[in-house]
Amino acid sequence: MSVVGIDLGFQSCYVAVARAGGIETIANEYSDRSTPSCIAFGPKNRSIGAAAKSQVISNAKNTVQSFKRFHGRAFSDPFVQAEKASLAYELVQLPTGSTGIKAMYMEEERNFTIEQVTGMLLTKLKETAENALKKPVVDCVVSVPSFYTDAERRSVMDATQIAGLNCLRLINETTAVALAYGIYKQDLPALEEKPRNVVFVDMGHSAYQVSVCAFNKGKLKVLATSFDTTLGGRKFDEMLVEYFCEEFGKKYKLDIKSKIRALLRLYQECEKLKKLMSANASDLPMNIECFMNDIDVSGTMNRSKFLEMCDGLLARIEPPLRSVLEQAKLKKEDIYAVEIVGGTTRIPAVKEKISKFFGKEVSTTLNADEAVARGCALQCAILSPAFKVREFSITDLILYPISLRWNSPAEEGLSDCEVFPKNHAAPFSKVLTFYRKEPFTLEAYYSSPKELPYPDPAIAHFLVQKVTPQTDGSSSKVKVKVRVNIHGIFSVSSASLVEVHKSDENEEPMETDQHAKEEEKMQVDQEEQQKTEEQQQAQPENKAESEEMETSQADSKDKKVDQPPQAKKAKVKTTTVDLPIENQLVWQIGKDMLNLFIENEGKMIMQDKLEKERNDAKNAVEEYVYDMRDKLCGIYEKFVNEDDRNSFTLKLEDTENWLYEDGEDQPKQIYIDKLTELKTLGQPIQARFQESEERPKAFEDLGKQIQQYMKIVHAFKAKDEQYDHLDEADVVKVEKSANEAMEWMNNKLNLQNKRSLTLDPVIKAKDIQAKTKELTSICNPIVTKPKPKVELPKEEQKPPEPNGPVEDKEAQEDELLALASIYDEDEFKRAESAQGGETRICLELPQNFKIFVSGNSTESLQNNGFEYTVCFLPPLVLNFELPPDYPSTSPPAFTLSGKWLSQAQLSALCKHLDNVWEENRGCVVLFAWMQFLKEETLSYLNISSPYELKMCHQGNRQSRTPLAPLDAEKDGAGAAGSAAAEEEIIDARAVQDVESLSSLIREILDFDQAQRRKCFNSKMYLCNICFCEKLGSECMYFAECSHVYCKACLKDYFEIQIRDGQVHCLNCPEPKCSSVATPGQVKELVGEQLFARYDRLLLQSSLDLMADVVYCPRPGCQTPVMQEPGCTMGICSRCNYAFCTLCKMTYHGVSPCKVTAEKLMDLRNEYLEADEATKRFLEQRYGKRVIQKALEEMESKEWLEKNSKSCPCCGTHIEKLDGCNKMTCTGCMQYFCWLCMGSLSRVNPYRHFNDPASPCFNRLFQAMRIDGEFWEVEDEDQ
Incomplete structure (x- = not known):
């Protein structure tokens, strides 16, 4: 079962999941943990998240963003109408009166509800979570602003259903932050102590929220919440946008607000500038190329000027802070800490305002962007049965007071009552009792409309149906249960009618007047949803409310006292009947419509999937074309003849041209068929190459096997003692098989060597491997046949003889040799200096064996509560030394150490090893010890999955050298462990070889991974x-x-x-698999x-977003370089090239940057259009002399363009002050006419002026006076 928390933000979203390592914020397909809250509709599919964000400008009218605050609002809502003017897309009024979004999707105009749009975004976030978890995601917790009303919360719940999610809870954003803060705190006061009060300030892109919470150990209670629904990062962005709209309007004569694309670009640049000003107090430039009407714009801004502009916004920070303290009845001195989250809190002035109000530094221990998502994931883990999380109760509050209104027959009008006052605990239920004879309606509404950030105070109407009078005609008792649930949504959850049945004996007369008075009576019972401590705290308030709501009941009792004595009451029996309730909720989507939206979302998901598959198929064809075309002239060149290569290359080129022409937009199957057609030609070539790579190694492996078996045959013939137990017939069989394999291999090698590489191979690698496998299956059982063991009859135990030490030494030597032959070197290592050694015993664990960490140390908190599945645990290490009289008299001296067993458990194992020795005294026991430890440790200690890892106290830690017995610590690991605990003795030979719980987990996981890799390598x-x-x-x-x-x-x-x-x-190359290589x-x-x-490429996308990163300008390097603030020198860490970060040339110290001729022209234009501040900046960067030179060259160029003409052949500027109109170019020596700029004949250039048909006839000479007027001289002689 998945555990997912979703922070559904105004500008961006975050998804956090609970995994074995704790809470993790996951990244999307762009390796970014932030997913933009953006949806773009296209002609064939939707783009959601980062892909849609890139279309904000290019597809502005069909790209939807900033829609979070439209949930549950009517189109006529003042907030909607105010926002409508600043949006690029179009808002429309739906038939229900709610707000909708119009967009072009699949080549047709469609209207989408806000719930549908949010459902699309949640679908994308769900997909991101499923890709990370590799399993379906259903259950989740979604965050909403604390000031959301009932209608807005129900709208978000509908959106989660459209996305196919089961929302376990809608949690307030500040409450999620408080949970993420408090659940890991181990120093919180106890339940009976004074709570720790912490203020949480969340200023995001669209809203500002403040909450004060009280923390005790395992408990969180929200005391008060305040907010400003319009104060956020976008307000600061709007101040910059307004400023630059005005500045660019004056400077460049541009009406920016008339062009939505230009306005959106300006918003993006202003947001970047705002972030830069948070880290830089100096003047910062803003340059936008081709901003509007092909005009480049530029401007500057600094932090001090920005703060002056935002003075009014900063003044709005304190009121919510003051309000939340007043509501909680706390002083500033009662606040333990102030935690800030949200992107806008990074503005230094915002931090300063908050810090100044509380008189203490604000704390930034939480991740400002991801804290809400992490809190949501923790809440989901608490609610999910799949995770074991420490107990932590959360008590939220009801932000707005809720009242009920109903018709009162006694008063002939409406009666109302405040059911949930402001800041009442939530979730919470109350039972209201009414006396009615017929169905009645309850109207729920918010009592204080002025406090609402929402125009309509109505919540819903609830019609209680099938109410009937009692059999005697009196009013029936109706119990109505009202509830504010875990989502913060109000509802009438149930209603029941109490039927009274009286026996026939002593029937009591009707009291019509009395019941008429009781018709207006309502009494309230309360069902606390909190834990025992919260029930005790709520009792005084509950009693007060009950007393206040039962005044009419008290009056009726007083009147009843004055009445004459009644007859003896008959026996009364009551039954309860559930009543149906009809809900009429404000802006609630009907079930039929909701099912239709769910169906439409499924269709759109399928359309997106089909389009993605089509694009993938097209990209596969393109990729194959490029790959094969390169390899045909590379590694595949010698595996294909020239004619086939040329025809295949031509086929690839034709396919490439087809892709960019007729194949630009084709169905998926067309691309698949095209790829299959290409692979039919390319696969044989690839196969020949692959075979040539694998065949030599396959032959080499076969040759090694043949050589190995032939050596064994020669050793047998040489009477080698190692193989004298083999049968001669079997050895002959081995020799024959090896010779046949050798003959087969030589034959195939000769045939293959004669065959051209452009033809299919004679023998394939898999055939050679099959031959090797066949040879091994025949020979290996023969050559590995063990020598027969000679079992000696077991002799009765006798007292040691005088030659006992000699026999003991031989027994020790035999036992150590036997262990060395049975176990591998990594399992048994014999000591060099003494009769002893070390054995490492790895236990065989059951499948899906799980471990988890327990402990109160700070270092274990990150792993506490989460389980790890392992296949291998670190070995138990048995160090032993054999005394001279072993095994006849003394047992081996040993120590037993382990990382994952407690000392009590290790002590129990040591005791059992002693018992094994006592049972086999006089015999060797090392093998029996090792078999017991390997096969019976888990059952002996009653260890099962999940297994809790424990660590001894610091005082009980031991070294590997056995010491005196230490005090025991209790251990609950089964019968053996309990026995050790009862004795309260820790065996000195038991060593728990671990430094800390965190290092233990790391060592276990590293060992498990290494062993898994070892098993993988051997298969x-x-x-x-x-x-x-x-x-x-x-x-x-x-x-x-x-x-x-x-x-x-x-x-x-x-x-x-x-x-x-x-x-x-x-x-992963597997189709539709999204696993990524590490x-x-x-x-x-x-x-x-x-x-x-x-x-370098992997980091480049992240580095490009960092303002302080530049790249080495050398073409072969391009290494990212961190730029120091205020410094223009960058030094590449790879090639040690020092360059100027401004002009990207070799570093030139404090001297101005050099510029090219083209740059000089741009610099001149920029300088002439700049204001004084920008001019000073340019002069400082490039130098006044460079600027002056640019201006002088501009004047010279303008003079030349005005007073000279260009040669019609080479374009050289030619100046004519006076004289003949026959010009000679100094560059190419071409003759041309100054008047008509036509080329003249080199043989007779004057013919042009003598020809009557020429426009320049008789105009050979022309001079200019000082006043600019022309005079002409006609040459009649020529």
Whole structure:
């Protein structure tokens, strides 16, 4: 069962999950833990999250964002109308009167409800969680702002159902933060002590919330909450946008608000500028290229000016802080700490305001972005039976007072009563008692409309049906249960009618007047939903409410006293009948409509999936074309003849052209068929290459086996003692099989060597491996046949003879040799200096064996409460030394150490080893000890899954050297452990070899992983790419999906992806599998240069977002370099190149940056259009002389353009001040006419001026006066 917490934010969302390692915030497909709250609708599919965020400008009208606050609101709501003007997409009024969103989807105009849009976003977050957990996600906890009303909360619940999620709880954002803060605290006061009061401030992108909570050990109670629903990061963004709209309007004459795309770009740039100002107090430039009407704009802003603009916003920070203290009746001195979360709290001025109000530094121990999601995941783990989490109770509150209104027959009007006052504990239930003869309606509404951030105070109408009078005509007693549930939603959960049945004897007369008075009576019972302590605290308040609501009942009792004595009462029997309730909720989606939305969401999910598969099929064709085209001229070149290579290359080129023309938009099956067609041509070539790579090794392995068996045959013939127990017939069989295999191998080698590489091979690697396997199956059982053991008759135990030490020494030597032959070197190691050694016993664990950590130390908190599944546990280490009189008289001296067993358990094992010696005194016992420890330890200590790891107290820690017996500590690990605990003695030979619980967990998991890898390396696996069976040591598996591939195939796959820059696509090659290769796996397979490229590309996406990162400008390097604030020098850590971070040239100290001719022209234009501050910045960066030179060159160029003309051939500028109109270019020596700029003949250039048809006839000479007027001289002689 999955445990997922979702922070559904205004601008971005986070998903946290509870796993074995604790609470983890998971990343999406872009390796980003933040998923934008954005949905883009396209002609064929939807894009959600980061993919939609990239379309905000290009597909503005169909990209939906900033929709969180529209939940449960009518289209006519003032808030909706105010927001409508600033949105790029269109809001519409739906038939129900609620708010909808209009967008073009699948080439048609569609209207979507807010619940549908949020359901789409939740579907994406659900998919992200499922990809991380590798299992379906259903149960979740979703966060909502604490100020959400009943209608808004029900709207979010509907959205979760549309996404196919079972929302266990809607939790307030500040409550989730408080849970994430308090559940790990171990120093909280006890229940009977004064609670610790902590204030949580959450300022996100759209709203500002403050909550004060009281903490005791295992308990959280929200005391008060306050808010400002419109104060958030976007308000600060809007201040910058307004400023630059005004500045650019004056400076560039642009009406930015008239162009929605330009306005959206400005919002994005202003948000970046705001984040930069949080870290930099200096002037910061903002440059936007081709901003509007192909105009580049630029401006500057600094922190001090920004704070002046936002003075009004900063003043709104204190009122909620003051309000929350007043509601909780606390002083500033009563506050233990102030925790801040939310992205906007990173603005220094916001921190300063909060800190100044409380008179103490704010705390930032929580992750400002992920704290809400982590709190949601913790709440989900608490509610889920799949996880074991320490007990931690949460008491939230009802932010707005809730009242009920009903018709009162006695008063002939409406009566009302406040059922849940402000800041009442939640979740909570109350039972109301009414006296009615007919069905009646209860109207629920918020008592204080002025406090609501919502225009309509109505919650719902509840019609209690099938109410009938008693048999005697009197009013019936109706009990109505009202509840504010765990989601913070009010409801009338049930209603029941109490029927009174009286016996016929002594029937009592009707009291019509009395019941008429009781018709208006209502009494209240309360069902606390909290734990025992909270019930005791709530009792005084409950009594007061009951007394206040039962005044009418008291009056009726007083009147009854004055009445005459009644007759003897008859026996009364009562029965309870459940009554149906009809709900009329405000802005609630009907069930039929909700089912339709769920069905539509399923269709859209399927459409997205089909489009993704179509694109994947198309990309597969494109990838295959590029891959094969490169390899045909590379590694595959000698495995295909020239004609086939040319035809295949032509086929690949035709396919590439088809992809970008007719194949741009084709069905999925067309791409699959096209890929199959290409693979039909390319697969034989790939197979020949693969065979050439694997065949030599297969022949080598076969040759080694043949050589090994022939050596054994020669040793047998040489009467080697090691093989003298083998039968001669069997050895002849081995020799024959080896010779036949040798002959077969030589024959196949000769045939293959004669065959061209462009033809299919004579023998395949799998056939050679099969031959090797066949030879091994015949010969191995023969050559590994053990020598027969000679069992000596067991002699009765006799007292030691004088030659006992000699016999003991021989017995010791035989026992040690036997152990060395039975166990591997890593299981048994004999000591060099003494008769002793060390054995390491690994226990055989049952399948799915689980362990978990227990303890109160701080270092174990991160692992406490979570289980780990292991296949191997670190071995028990038995160090022994054999005394000279062993085994005749004395037992071996030993110590038993283990990392995961307590000292009490180890002591119990030591005691049992002593008992084994007593039962076998005089005989060797080491093998019996080892067999017991290996096979019976778990059953002897009654250890089962899940197993709790414990650690002895610091004072009880021992070294490996046996010491005097220490005090015992109690251990509940079964019968043996209990016996050890009763004796209260810890055996000095029992050593728990562990430093801390955290190191113990790390060592266990590392050992388990190493052993799993060892087992994997020793088995055979079938590669899912080349379909060859290989040893695990030659293969690699993906841990998340367990798919296995050989390293050779994965190496090629990784290299292709890295060379293409697709470092984020190193997924498992299995179709539809999203497991990702770890950097360690990539480094193991690819070369250093490729891994360096992979590492650089993997980090580049993150580094690009960092303002203080620049890249080395050398083309072959491009290493990211951290830029020191205020410094313009960057030094590459890879090539040690020092460069200027401004101009990216070699570092030139404090001298101005050099600029190119093209840059000089841009610099001149930028300088002329800049304000004084920007001009000073440019002069400081490039130098006044460079700026002056640029201006002078501009004047020279303008003069030349005005007073010169360009040669029609080479474009050289030619100046003419006076004289002949026949010009000669100084560059190319071409003759041309100054008047018409036509080229002149080199033979007779004057013919142009003598020809009557020429426009320049008789205009050879032309001069200019000083005043600019022309005078002409006609040359009549020519």
